[in-house]
Amino acid sequence: MRHQTGQTERVLMTTDTLGGVWTYALELCRALAQHGVTVTLAAMGGEPSPAQRAQANAVAGLRLEARPYKLEWMTDPWDDVARAGDWLLELAAAAQPDLVHLNDYVHANLDWQRPVLVVGHSCVCTWFEAVRRESAPAEWSRYRDRVGAGLGAANGVVAPTHAMLRGLERHHGRLPGAQVIANARRARDWPAGAKAPYVLAAGRIWDEAKNLAALARVAPRLAWPVGIAGQARHPEGGGPLLEQVELLGCLTPPQLAAQMARASIYALPARYEPFGLTALEAALAGCALVLGDIESLREVWGDAATFVDCDDDDALAAAITALIDAPPRRADLAQRARRRARRYGPSAMADRYLDRYRQLCDAPARTQTQTQTQAHRSVT
Missing domain, CATH: 3.40.50.2000 (Glycogen Phosphorylase B;)
Known part of the structure; x- marks a missing residue:
């Protein structure tokens, strides 16, 4: 993050409107606001409900943007995923965030030109392993490849439990520098x-x-x-x-x-x-x-x-x-x-995310750009 006196810290964050990721994102945005962080929250998967918009409006420094693009785990989502990528880059150009925090995977390999943190909340491959007790079938091969490419493009990866992190690594390869930050509720x-x-x-x-x-x-x-x-x-x-x-x-x-x-x-x-x-x-x-x-x-x-x-x-x-x-x-x-x-409080969660943000933003810009560019080329 930028550290000049008086400089407002800015984050572009993605979420969806369908369940726990929305809840997590709003809780984190509210906690980050206590540290003067302003967030542009890009919501996909469906239009936010009036109640969700009211929640977002109640968070200081939060700007909610929403488009009903399909999510990467939905049926035949890839045209929507591409359109969503263009939209996210437009939001980044307007908001000029110091860091991009993605609560999805595949958009990590866009040409962000700034550090990218990916948070793994769930994954179709780990879902099949746990729920169906089998590997994700062949029709999910493109999803698997795109998720792996996104994780590879990220400058940092976070999961809410060690169990989830191990699942991601089983299916998508080792994730150097990944860490666990638990979710929270007030x-x-x-x-x-x-x-x-x-x-x-x-x-x-x-x-x-x-x-x-x-x-x-x-x-x-x-x-x-x-x-x-x-x-x-x-x-x-x-x-x-x-x-x-x-x-x-x-x-x-x-x-x-x-x-x-x-x-x-x-x-x-x-x-x-x-x-x-x-x-x-x-x-x-x-x-x-x-x-x-x-x-x-x-x-x-x-x-x-x-x-x-x-x-x-x-x-x-x-x-x-x-x-x-x-x-x-x-x-x-x-x-x-x-x-x-009570161990899982928003203040502790925000402190750990802010530490991770600063680590990523303090890393050499050349390393950040090379990582994203190489991964982007691998799937284009």
Whole structure:
């Protein structure tokens, strides 16, 4: 970053409007604003909702730009990806950022002429490995190549967990200088309330990775009602039909916080979850956590959650029932989760990103440009 007295630091950041990356980006932008950093946030994947625009408008120094370009993991996205690249370069020319922070992969090999940080929030290849227990099929070869090229072009790579970072390296090669910076949520936005006999889940219901269909299957066996918040339909159409649970729809953050404040148990039997922001929100709100027994969630939560085999409906039902039947155990688990959740605060996240930004911006400009130019040539 530039360090002249009075110089405003500027970042161009990408995001999408479809889920956790938006949440992460807004939280980070808000924390960066406390350090005088102004952000141009380029959102893709769909038009921001009125609630999302209101969120962005509430962040000091944030300028939201949006285009409904397809994301790199969507069906036949490459014409849109190319148009999005042209648009992003136009935004960079206008904003003159000191650094480009990409929450996608393939645009890292554009000719930015400034340092580029790529943050890996998820990946189709790691998704197939975890969810389908197989390699991504041949139709994803172009995606794999483009993601690998983007990671290779980046001046720095970050992932929210060591598990996610190892997954990226398994599928796309070693990433020298990569590091882990955990995601975060602001504790005061997720207050605990008077707890009710109620089990809650939240996430993209259409995404097999969340495995929310398993929770719906066991719901009739539970003594408490189950509610699931989130988008039921895939952005490109289709989605599961869940019965025996209350579908709450897409909630605004305050609406979701109200649900979490009253829920006693939060269940996310995920097959794939590179970090798990909704679990963090639920823990801050005082919920006991029942989570899929996967490497990333173990890394984030340690002994502060109950973990279940995501393929074992009986184990999921038993774990939730055990907490329903044992209020002291449930209260202890909720307390441990809330205490651990406070490790993942926005101030610490912003400090670590600012350190990484400065490292990248202080690196020789020649090295930055050569890295991007070589990678750009490799895919053109």
